[in-house]
Amino acid sequence: MSCPTCDATMEGLGEWGGRKHWHCPRCGTLRTICVDGEGNSTGYVEDYRPKLVDRCRQFAGRLPVAASAPAGLWQRLGIAESINVPAERPKS
Numbered sequence: 001m002s003c004p005t006c007d008a009t010m011e012g013l014g015e016w017g018g019r020k021h022w023h024c025p026r027c028g029t030l031r032t033i034c035v036d037g038e039g040n041s042t043g044y045v046e047d048y049r050p051k052l053v054d055r056c057r058q059f060a061g062r063l064p065v066a067a068s069a070p071a072g073l074w075q076r077l078g079i080a081e082s083i084n085v086p087a088e089r090p091k092s
Contacts, residue, residue, distance in 0.1 A: 005029040007085045
């Protein structure tokens with residue numbers, strides 16, 4: 001399953017409390033899926049995105065032009081890739 005925040009592959013954490021739990025190792029998003037007694041999805045999904053992702057997105061909007069040194073470093077460190085799905089990533 002791909003992460004709704006950054007499109008990386010999520011890892012299953014297990015099933016408890018009537019829910020399956022998934023975690024994204026890249027950005028930290030947690031996804032829970034409600035399941036019935038046989039482990040089948042009931043269609044109800046909740047995503048919990050880390051506050052750091054939201055703050056990074058706000059900060060990225062304040063960076064100077066993409067050709068500047070801070071924006072280039074932001075790209076080289078992979079931060080833009082880790083907080084956005086491919087369609088929302090800045091063009092390099």
